[in-house]
Amino acid sequence: MDAISPKEITGLLKAWSNGDQAALERLIPLIYDELYRLARSYMNRELPGHPLQVTALVNEAYLRLADWKDARWENRAHFFGVAAQLMRRVLVDFARSRDYEKRGGGRRHVQLDEAALLPMQCNADLIALDDALKSLSAMDERKGRIVELKFFGGLSVEEIAEALKTSPRTVMREWSLARAWLFRELNGKADGE
Amino acid sequence: MNPERWQQINDLYYVALERDEPARAAFLDEVCAEDPALRREVQSLLESNDEAGEFLASSALDVAAKALAIEPDRFLIGQKVSHYQVLSLLGAGGMGDIYLAEDLRLNRKVALKLLPREFTEDQERLRRFKQEARATSALNHPNILTIFEIGEHEHIHFIVTEFIDGQTLRQRLAVSALKLTEVLEITVQASSALAAAHEAGIVHRDIKPENIMVRRDGYVKVLDFGIAKLTEQFAIDQTTRSGSSTGVSGPLKTDPGKVMGTVHYISPDHLLGLELDGRSDVFSLGVVLYEMIAARAPFEGATTGAVMAAILNHEPMPLSRYSRAVPSELERIVEKALQKDRNERYQVVKDFMLDLKNLKLQIEVEARLKRSNPPFPQTERPSKDQALQNYGTTTLPSTEEMDDRPRLKLEPVGGAVLLDSQFYIERSTDIEFHEAIERQDSLVLVKGARQVGKTSLLARGLHRARQRGAKVVMIDFQSLGQEYFESSEKLILTLAETLADQLDLDVAPNQVWNSFMSPGINFERFLRREVLAKIETQIVWGLDEVDRLFSCDFGSDIFGLFRSWHNKRALDPEGPWKRLTQVIAYATEAHLFITDLNQSPFNVGTRLALDDFNYEQVADLNQRYGGPLRDRAEIARYFRLVGGHPYLVRRGLHEMVARGWALADLEDQADYDEGPFGDHLRRLLLSLSQDHSLREVVQNVLQGKPSANTDSFYRLRSAGLMLGDSARDLRPRCQLYANYLEKHLL
Numbered sequence: 001m002d003a004i005s006p007k008e009i010t011g012l013l014k015a016w017s018n019g020d021q022a023a024l025e026r027l028i029p030l031i032y033d034e035l036y037r038l039a040r041s042y043m044n045r046e047l048p049g050h051p052l053q054v055t056a057l058v059n060e061a062y063l064r065l066a067d068w069k070d071a072r073w074e075n076r077a078h079f080f081g082v083a084a085q086l087m088r089r090v091l092v093d094f095a096r097s098r099d100y101e102k103r104g105g106g107r108r109h110v111q112l113d114e115a116a117l118l119p120m121q122c123n124a125d126l127i128a129l130d131d132a133l134k135s136l137s138a139m140d141e142r143k144g145r146i147v148e149l150k151f152f153g154g155l156s157v158e159e160i161a162e163a164l165k166t167s168p169r170t171v172m173r174e175w176s177l178a179r180a181w182l183f184r185e186l187n188g189k190a191d192g193e
Numbered sequence: 194m195n196p197e198r199w200q201q202i203n204d205l206y207y208v209a210l211e212r213d214e215p216a217r218a219a220f221l222d223e224v225c226a227e228d229p230a231l232r233r234e235v236q237s238l239l240e241s242n243d244e245a246g247e248f249l250a251s252s253a254l255d256v257a258a259k260a261l262a263i264e265p266d267r268f269l270i271g272q273k274v275s276h277y278q279v280l281s282l283l284g285a286g287g288m289g290d291i292y293l294a295e296d297l298r299l300n301r302k303v304a305l306k307l308l309p310r311e312f313t314e315d316q317e318r319l320r321r322f323k324q325e326a327r328a329t330s331a332l333n334h335p336n337i338l339t340i341f342e343i344g345e346h347e348h349i350h351f352i353v354t355e356f357i358d359g360q361t362l363r364q365r366l367a368v369s370a371l372k373l374t375e376v377l378e379i380t381v382q383a384s385s386a387l388a389a390a391h392e393a394g395i396v397h398r399d400i401k402p403e404n405i406m407v408r409r410d411g412y413v414k415v416l417d418f419g420i421a422k423l424t425e426q427f428a429i430d431q432t433t434r435s436g437s438s439t440g441v442s443g444p445l446k447t448d449p450g451k452v453m454g455t456v457h458y459i460s461p462d463h464l465l466g467l468e469l470d471g472r473s474d475v476f477s478l479g480v481v482l483y484e485m486i487a488a489r490a491p492f493e494g495a496t497t498g499a500v501m502a503a504i505l506n507h508e509p510m511p512l513s514r515y516s517r518a519v520p521s522e523l524e525r526i527v528e529k530a531l532q533k534d535r536n537e538r539y540q541v542v543k544d545f546m547l548d549l550k551n552l553k554l555q556i557e558v559e560a561r562l563k564r565s566n567p568p569f570p571q572t573e574r575p576s577k578d579q580a581l582q583n584y585g586t587t588t589l590p591s592t593e594e595m596d597d598r599p600r601l602k603l604e605p606v607g608g609a610v611l612l613d614s615q616f617y618i619e620r621s622t623d624i625e626f627h628e629a630i631e632r633q634d635s636l637v638l639v640k641g642a643r644q645v646g647k648t649s650l651l652a653r654g655l656h657r658a659r660q661r662g663a664k665v666v667m668i669d670f671q672s673l674g675q676e677y678f679e680s681s682e683k684l685i686l687t688l689a690e691t692l693a694d695q696l697d698l699d700v701a702p703n704q705v706w707n708s709f710m711s712p713g714i715n716f717e718r719f720l721r722r723e724v725l726a727k728i729e730t731q732i733v734w735g736l737d738e739v740d741r742l743f744s745c746d747f748g749s750d751i752f753g754l755f756r757s758w759h760n761k762r763a764l765d766p767e768g769p770w771k772r773l774t775q776v777i778a779y780a781t782e783a784h785l786f787i788t789d790l791n792q793s794p795f796n797v798g799t800r801l802a803l804d805d806f807n808y809e810q811v812a813d814l815n816q817r818y819g820g821p822l823r824d825r826a827e828i829a830r831y832f833r834l835v836g837g838h839p840y841l842v843r844r845g846l847h848e849m850v851a852r853g854w855a856l857a858d859l860e861d862q863a864d865y866d867e868g869p870f871g872d873h874l875r876r877l878l879l880s881l882s883q884d885h886s887l888r889e890v891v892q893n894v895l896q897g898k899p900s901a902n903t904d905s906f907y908r909l910r911s912a913g914l915m916l917g918d919s920a921r922d923l924r925p926r927c928q929l930y931a932n933y934l935e936k937h938l939l
Contacts, residue, residue: 036272038258091253126253139199147249154252173207179249180206180242187241 017082024089031090080163081145084153088130091152095126125186132185136178143178146171198231205235210242273297275346277305277353284361293356296341303341304357308350319350325419326352329395336386338406338414354416359408366402366485373518374560376485377553379405382413383478384546390418391471391542398469400477401458402484456500457490461533464501472535475542479530486523487515491531495619505533514660522552606847607840609648612656616817616843617649618810622801626654629799630774631661633731636759636798639778642913644840644873645803647778651735654776663731663774666695671738681747685712685754689719692734698723713754720758725769732773739779759797781911805837814846821849827856834863835870836927838913844869864932874933877914881934891915892938894923895931 009030015023129151137144142164149155149163157175161168205224209217217239225232270292272279277294283304284291294305313319323343330340342353362379365371371379383405387397397404397418406414460476463469483491491509494500509531512519526548532538539545604610610617622639629637639647651667659665668691677687689702700723706715724732742748755775762770777798806814811832815822822828835841848869849859862868866875881888887909893900899921901909906920914930917923925931 035254035258038254087254091257094257126257139194150252151249152253154254173210176210176242177203177206177238179245180238183245183248184237184241 013079013082013086016086024086027086028090028093031087032094035091035094080149080153080155080159084149084155087154088148088152092126092130128186129182132182135185136181140178143174143181146175147178147182150175201231202234202238205231206238209235209239274305274307274349274351275344277303279305294353296353302356304354306352306354308352313350322419325395328393329390329418332389332393334386334389336382336413336415337389337418338416357406357408357414359406359412362402362405362407362481362485365407366488370488371485373486373523374553374556376482377549377556378411379407379413379485380478380482381546381549381553383415383481384542384549386413386415387471387474387478387542388546391474395419396469396471397474397477398463399458400474400481401455402481405481456497456504457484457492459501459504460535461505462535464505470535471542472538472540475530475539475545476532476535478542478545479527483509483512483527483531486512486519486527489515493619495621495623499621499624510660520552520556522548522555526552603847603851606844607644609652610646610843612652616814617653618806618814618839620646620804620806620810622803623650623653625801626650627657629801630654630658630663630733630776633771633774634799635762635770635774636755637774637776638798638800639776639803640781640800641803642838643780643876644838645805645913646839647780647803648737650801650803651737651776651778655733655735658731658733658774663733664696664728665733665735666692667735667737669737670741673741678741678745681750682712684747684751685716689716692720692724696724696728696732698727713750713757716754717758720773721769725772728772730772733776734773735776735778737778739777743779756797781913803839806839806842807837808832811837811842814842818846818850821846821854822856831856831859834860834928836929838927840873841870841927841929844873863929864936870929870933874929877930878934878937880912881914888938890923891934894925895935895939899923 009027012023012027016027133144133147136147145164146160149160150157155163157168157171160175161171164171205221209220212220221232221235225235270279270281274294276297278297280293280295280302282290283293290307292305292307294303295301296303326340326343329337333339338357339355340352341355344351344353360368383400387400390397395418397415399417399420400415404416406416408414458477458480460469460473462473462476480491487510490500492500492503492507494503512524512527526545529537529539530545539548602615604614604616626637626639639650641647655665655667668688673684673687677684686702686706692698693700693702702715702719702723705719705723707718710718742751755777758770758773758775762768762773775798808828812825812828815828815831822831831842831845835845845859845863848854849856852858859869863870864874865871881891887905890901890905890909891914894915901920901923903920906915906917906923909915909923910917914926915923916926925934
């Protein structure tokens, strides 16, 4: 694949945020590349398991993808918002395709506590989470955004506060409630089935 | 939910979140006094928050990347490593995964092998490996795999070699038996590769079926020269570090669940840590040759240690045991290659090759004379298809992994595991059992809970004994009708008749029975005069399901009889009784009913208690079932569910494969009476319900208040129902038992 310059990527991101679906097609492989790069580092045990370092890495992934300082972005928050959305879209689709492939299409809800350890569950969880997140957003759009920025975007509480023009404390407690709600939603569904 | 309500919940949640108990509860009590539903809602969210733990703590990209990293099979496909585009996975192993890749510069297909990082950390070792690998490749021998490049990409070391359109010998052997001429041809070509390498001063060190490839056109390629140097050093480091150094420099196990390699092919010189030369490769290739004919390795054992001990001390079974068609010349060649003292082996691989070539020529000439080339018969694998007659064939979806057998044939689970089953897992008791029979011990007791593999073990022991020339008799008490248990006279006469029948004696017991003597004395005389006096070889007498006797009035008389023969032998070790080996198998569930522990039927003889499978054995069986448990985490989860109970482990894997279930499906069904384990669990409950005091103890254990006394503790434990080191520590044997018993007893 030919390398795409950060400038072009910025253009693609922008185009996609304006509704151009073809731009997404070109962006997906870039995120996959980042995903594989990160996975490879795990395989080689290059990464210490420290969450902060991982966050830094994810941020770096964005910076490699595009130049957020580009004038076409309203601000840094706008860029990260779009990038987090993109990440969500791509990762959930990715999980969905793998889940489908492995399970022959069957969907299921699984316990979440071991999610990070179990690849199969992880795929199912990402999909279930995406569904639950849609319900949350329908009820409380802002909490949905916070989860998207934090979990899919890998942004810190401070960065989210900046993006949403509010205080870190507010983000923190909204995040706590959103997370509790999602957790209950996902586990509750598992019980009900 | 309407926005106002949600806002209300939000407000209360935020305030409550900042308070600790009991202030939190007090706060909620106060503000929700009028609205209990609101309180429940907020409370439930607060609880979820507490329970959520690490939920969503890392980022999605990170979670997905971690997941990918655990599944390397798909990970690299479609990726570029240096200028190689990875196309598909060819095989995986302890030495690294091998991919089919396209060389983008030269537009040709290549095989790309990634070396695990732990093998490449020592720069000096890596350098020596590269040097040796290049030197071997430079020999340009048609039977040595050509290496194109040894490189490094993003800290991953990789080797690029020519791509062989074919199978490893291991895979080839899994498909079907080889003709004798094919066996010889493969060995000759492999020897030819080794001869060239040895002349250049290079020893392979790791000859095994995985390292020999057979191309579609019949060409043989030997792979991985010198690579053993990378791994064996690593293995030593690992064993030394873990404090269990054996002083052995073979590729040993490094961590649980990850087997670095098999030890079956390692030469004694290698095990003894001698400086290796070509004769070590001769031995390993001899093992491969033996396996191609016998369909099993010459030195076997349940554990790595047992295999190593066999390599150092045991003589292999003659090949003629496995196939009558083995020419004596081949027997001689194999024997010479497998000499433990390397000075008595072929001194150069070339001599080994020449002998094989001559033999092959001779066979071909003879065959031409007969104008036919009959297939090479394999006595060891005849009945695999028999298992299918009463059960469907399931074809697993084929994966890209080459070391998978092309088709997995399921066998019914329950009862004895077929002698040639690919699903039989050897345990340490297998070795102990075979050794006891080989030593001609007089009384061997095989005990264990129901369905842990007693009959399977018995069958294997008797089979081996028969192969070694012993006479074998087998009586299954479960197959005897109730009428035989009416009196001790009747049962004893039946036992004697069975012996006479299975040993092909001319005399029928009732012809020599003396009505003035007790049946026990009659039986003893019959054994001594008609059996032991007339048969010169060892007699192995298997008695299965002997627990049937526990519930019959004269059971102790019969046990007394068995014990008395054992004592006779002790008094006269060289007398006729020394040829009799009794093997008695019984289920320890009987302990549930034997209230007096001293009444236990036997306190003499060689006692073997069957172990449960350990984690690795479960992982091994999972692999033999084609891997329905997808990763180690799933295996661990499964292991928690059924413990190492052999029957449960196998039944569950079988169900998953047969029904295409995921682990979660199995978990869903596990504790239902109609589920896969229903019969087993119901019987458990049934035997438990016959004793109220035990039942009560179990109920208490389930409720977390242990109340067992010494007696009930031992009974529950030896019956295989519970585990624990003491009455206080008593707990259900596995999660499945716990779930099921909770459901029915609480």
